[in-house]
Amino acid sequence: MAFFIETLIGGLMAGMLYSLVALGFVLIFKASGVFNFAQGALVLFAALAMARFAEWLPAWFGIESLALANVLAFLITIAIMFVAALLIERLVLRYLVNQEGATLLMATLGIAYFLEGFGQTVFGSDIYKIDVGMPKDPVLILENVFEGGILINKEDFIAAVIAATLVTLLTLFFQKTATGRALRAVADDHQAAQSIGIPLNRIWVIVWCVAGVVALVAGIIWGSKLGVQFSLATVALRALPVVILGGLTSVPGAIIGGLIIGVGEKLSEVYLGPSIGGGIEIWFAYVLALVFLLFRPQGLFGEKIIDRV
Amino acid sequence: MGRQIGEVILDLKNISLSFGGVKALSDISFDVREHEIRAIIGPNGAGKSSMLNVINGVYRPQQGEIVLRGEHFANMTPARAARAGIARTFQNLALFKGMTVLDNIMAGRNLQMRANLFQQAIWFGPARREELAHRAKVEEIIDFLEIQHIRKVPVGRLPYGLQKRVDLGRALAMEPQILLLDEPMAGMNVEEKQDMCRFILDINDQFGTTIVLIEHDMGVVMDISDRVVVLDYGRKIGDGAPDEVRANPDVIRAYLGTSN
Numbered sequence: 039m040a041f042f043i044e045t046l047i048g049g050l051m052a053g054m055l056y057s058l059v060a061l062g063f064v065l066i067f068k069a070s071g072v073f074n075f076a077q078g079a080l081v082l083f084a085a086l087a088m089a090r091f092a093e094w095l096p097a098w099f100g101i102e103s104l105a106l107a108n109v110l111a112f113l114i115t116i117a118i119m120f121v122a123a124l125l126i127e128r129l130v131l132r133y134l135v136n137q138e139g140a141t142l143l144m145a146t147l148g149i150a151y152f153l154e155g156f157g158q159t160v161f162g163s164d165i166y167k168i169d170v171g172m173p174k175d176p177v178l179i180l181e182n183v184f185e186g187g188i189l190i191n192k193e194d195f196i197a198a199v200i201a202a203t204l205v206t207l208l209t210l211f212f213q214k215t216a217t218g219r220a221l222r223a224v225a226d227d228h229q230a231a232q233s234i235g236i237p238l239n240r241i242w243v244i245v246w247c248v249a250g251v252v253a254l255v256a257g258i259i260w261g262s263k264l265g266v267q268f269s270l271a272t273v274a275l276r277a278l279p280v281v282i283l284g285g286l287t288s289v290p291g292a293i294i295g296g297l298i299i300g301v302g303e304k305l306s307e308v309y310l311g312p313s314i315g316g317g318i319e320i321w322f323a324y325v326l327a328l329v330f331l332l333f334r335p336q337g338l339f340g341e342k343i344i345d346r347v
Numbered sequence: 348m349g350r351q352i353g354e355v356i357l358d359l360k361n362i363s364l365s366f367g368g369v370k371a372l373s374d375i376s377f378d379v380r381e382h383e384i385r386a387i388i389g390p391n392g393a394g395k396s397s398m399l400n401v402i403n404g405v406y407r408p409q410q411g412e413i414v415l416r417g418e419h420f421a422n423m424t425p426a427r428a429a430r431a432g433i434a435r436t437f438q439n440l441a442l443f444k445g446m447t448v449l450d451n452i453m454a455g456r457n458l459q460m461r462a463n464l465f466q467q468a469i470w471f472g473p474a475r476r477e478e479l480a481h482r483a484k485v486e487e488i489i490d491f492l493e494i495q496h497i498r499k500v501p502v503g504r505l506p507y508g509l510q511k512r513v514d515l516g517r518a519l520a521m522e523p524q525i526l527l528l529d530e531p532m533a534g535m536n537v538e539e540k541q542d543m544c545r546f547i548l549d550i551n552d553q554f555g556t557t558i559v560l561i562e563h564d565m566g567v568v569m570d571i572s573d574r575v576v577v578l579d580y581g582r583k584i585g586d587g588a589p590d591e592v593r594a595n596p597d598v599i600r601a602y603l604g605t606s607n
Contacts, residue, residue, distance in 0.1 A: 216453075216460045216478065223443045223454045230441035233403065234521060235429030235458040287445070 044188050045304050051194040053300020054201040058256045059277035060284065060292040061205060062249045067286045068212075068225040069245035070131070072142040076150035078274025080250055082266075083122070083157040085257030087115045089166035089266040108170050112254075119250030122153075127242045135228065135238065154271055163268065168261040172196055197259045204255055208248070209289050221245060225287075279327035285337025295338065299323045350552055352573065353381030357402070357525060357557070362411035364397055371397040372408065372581045379525070384551050384558045386568045389578035390601060395561040396438060398578065399527050402559065403435050404428040429458060434523035436514045438530040438561075444503035448513050451502055452488055455520030456481045488516050492546065508539040515546065519554075526550065528560040532567055540564075544571055565602065569593065577601065 059081065066074040091111035101107045130145050173192040212218040224231045224241045232238055257266070260273055277296075284295025299322070307319045330337065357379040364372040372394045379385045387395050400406040402413065404423035413420045415431055434455075443451050460477055489498055492512050497505060502513055511531065518526055531547065532540045548571060550556050562568045568575065569589040577585035577592055579601040585592045592598055 215474070216457065219446075219450055219454050220457050222446055222450070223457075226443035226445055227441045229405070229425075230437065230443065230517075231454075232405075232425035233429065233435050233437075233441075234455045234517060235426055236454070237426055 040188055044190070045308050046301060047188065047190055048194070049301035049304035050297055051191070051198045051300070052304065053297035054198040055256065055259060055296075056277050056280045056300055057205060057293045057296025058201045058252060058259070059274055060280040060296055061208065061289065062252045062256070062274075063277065063281045064284075064286060064289055064292045065208070065249050065252065066245055068289075069221045070142075070242055071139060071225060071228075072131075072146060073139065073286070074249065075143060075146040076153060077249065077253065077277075078271040079150040079153035079157075080119075080122075080253035081257045081260070081273060082268065082271040083153045083257075084115055084119055084250065084254035085168065085261040085266045085270055086157045086161040086166070087118050088112065088254065088258055089168045089261060090161045091115060092168065093166070104169070104171060112258075115254055116251060119254060120247050123243050123246035123250055126246055127239055131242050132239060150271075154268070158268070166261075166266040168258055168266055170258060170262055172262055193263065197263075200255065200259065204252065205289070205293050208252075212289060217244065276323065279323035281337075282327040283330050283337055285339040288337065288339035291337055291339035299326065302326060350382045350555055352383045355379070356381040356416055357559075358414040359398075359402070360412050360414065362398070362401055362408045362413075364394075364401060364406055364408040370581050372401070372578075374410075375578070375581075375583050376411075377576045377583065377586055379557060379559055380573075381557055382551070382555050383573040384547070384560065384571055386572035386575045387559065387561045387578060388563060388565060388568055388575060391563065392580070393578040393601075394581040395563070395578055396529060397581075399435070399529050399559070399561055402428070403433060403527055429521065432521075432524035433527060434518035434521040434525070435527035436511075436518050436529055436531060438533060440507075440510050440514055442502045442510055442514055442517070445501060447499050447501055448494060448505070448516075449485065449489070449498045451513055452485045452516045452520045453481065455517040456485065458521060484522075485520055488519050491519075491549075492516050508535055508542075511535070511539075511543070512546070515543075519550065522554075523556060525557045525559060528558065530561055530563070532562060532564055540567060547571060 059077065062077040062080065063074060066072055066077070088111050091114050092107050095101055095107045095110055101110070126149060130149060131142075134142055134145055173196070176189050176191050179188050179190060212221065220231070220236045221241055221244070223234075223236055224238060228238060231241075256273070257270065260270055264270070280292060280295040280299050282295075283298060284291025284293070303319045303322045306322050307316070311318050355378045359378065360376050362372055362375045363370070375394075375398065387398055389395050397406060401408050402423070404425045404427060407422055413423055415433075418431075420427065420431075443454060446454070459481065489495055492515065494509065494512055494516065497509060502510060505513065515528075515531070528547070531543050535543065544567060547558060547560070551558050560568070560572075569592075572589055574587060575585070575589055575592045576583060577595070577598045579597075584597040584601060585595040587595075
């Protein structure tokens with residue numbers, strides 16, 4: 039029993055991180071109808087900036103404290119993500135208003151390549167580490183309930199709490215504020231949103247900015263676990279099945295989808311692995327996504343799209 | 348009726364619009380007076396919707412200008428039009444389908460909201476008070492349009508006639524000076540048409556809103572409009588009070604065809 043719960047918790051924590059990346063997709067899709075292929079590149083770009091500034095700042099200004107260097111690097115990276123959002127709107131999206139979804143998708147593919155290349159040119163392409171002082175040691179909990187207790191990784195736990203907080207704040211922002219409503223309005227109908235005076239350009243900057251911040255948080259968490267390297271850009275691929283599962287238009291869907299996939303991966307690896315040969319973790323999410331595409335293509339919580347012919 | 352038709356509020360001068368080689372509008376001029384109901388009619392493809400889209404800034408005419416309360420707009424945009432007090436509805440509904448009726452109409456108040464993003468984010472004093480004040484205004488509109496019973500329903504699930512009403516409600520929430528209605532009666536049954544007529548007359552009467560409406564159903568328009576512009580193949584062929592227009596031989600020809 040203790041082992042099962044341990045696996046379950048491990049899965050939930052991994053799932054929370056998938057949710058975080060998936061959330062980036064959902065945010066931009068909701069607000070602009072664009073499937074943002076550049077989300078992974080945003081994660082990589084943000085993580086690179088964060089890692090490098092945390093390294094450069096102490097060297098340039100003789101900052102002793104690790105915490106201060108990290109906070110400053112974090113703020114600088116947020117500023118960079120804001121500028122990136124501004125430029126993406128200014129140079130790319132502005133010219134593509136009311137275009138086909140496929141056109142916009144291709145544009146984000148271009149943005150992805152650019153960000154990956156530019157990021158590595160400016161910040162270097164080695165493996166860097168982000169050290170935000172997360173405790174690496176595992177802890178035992180519930181020792182008096184189960185024999186031997188449950189072993190959890192403190193780092194994972196903190197990461198999951200951060201992710202959960204961010205997700206909650208974003209959900210509230212979308213549902214409860216006037217700007218959130220404007221974002222949803224733009225997502226539903228560009229033309230109508232413009233007619234009631236919602237400034238499309240500003241909304242897009244806001245939403246890419248938020249997606250940038252989400253990417254930064256995801257980048258820091260994944261980066262401090264795996265190191266900052268090019269493969270971070272492919273973390274986003276792991277979030278694709280999450281988005282398919284949860285529905286592209288649903289914030290709660292991204293969260294629950296992430297959790298289901300996180301838990302499913304771990305449980306199937308541990309319990310099915312021995313009988314069918316292991317390595318399930320790698321493909322589990324994609325197979326689950328395929329099944330969903332067959333039977334419920336709009337995902338668990340997505341809106342069913344009915345097009346009039 | 349208590350309303351008094353006033354000065355010219357919107358003046359369209361020599362508007363020409365073409366898409367590639369196709370001339371949608373050629374050299375069209377007319378004006379709209381404050382508090383009046385002004386109709387633009389014409390057979391299909393006459394350029395009515397194009398005209399509305401020019402006023403609203405969706406299309407930019409190659410020639411001509413828009414004068415709104417004495418201010419010249421060489422290039423109108425939808426955002427500028429909204430800020431200048433022009434609201435519109437759509438012929439093929441453009442509602443926020445995933446959102447509730449209430450949220451759709453609240454979105455129409457977007458321009459009036461002053462609290463900044465940060466205040467909204469922490470649901471802080473001014474933002475909260477503002478939201479409540481706007482909510483009260485929106486409830487008035489909901490009462491006015493008699494859609495209390497569906498205020499929490501996602502718009503996508505409503506029947507067409509009600510969606511049209513929500514569309515109107517969203518435009519009203521902007522408290523516009525000029526309301527552009529794009530075929531408000533299209534696709535409706537007789538009863539729904541009567542309701543819509545009543546709402547249009549009430550809006551005009553109670554709020555003093557100037558209304559510019561497009562319709563190809565001539566009967567309805569003649570009953571409720573003060574003045575009518577008639578377009579045919581992108582040209583203006585008639586302009587005046589409903590009775591004048593009805594008697595105009597060009598208009599009769601455009602609508603009924605002619606036997607030479």
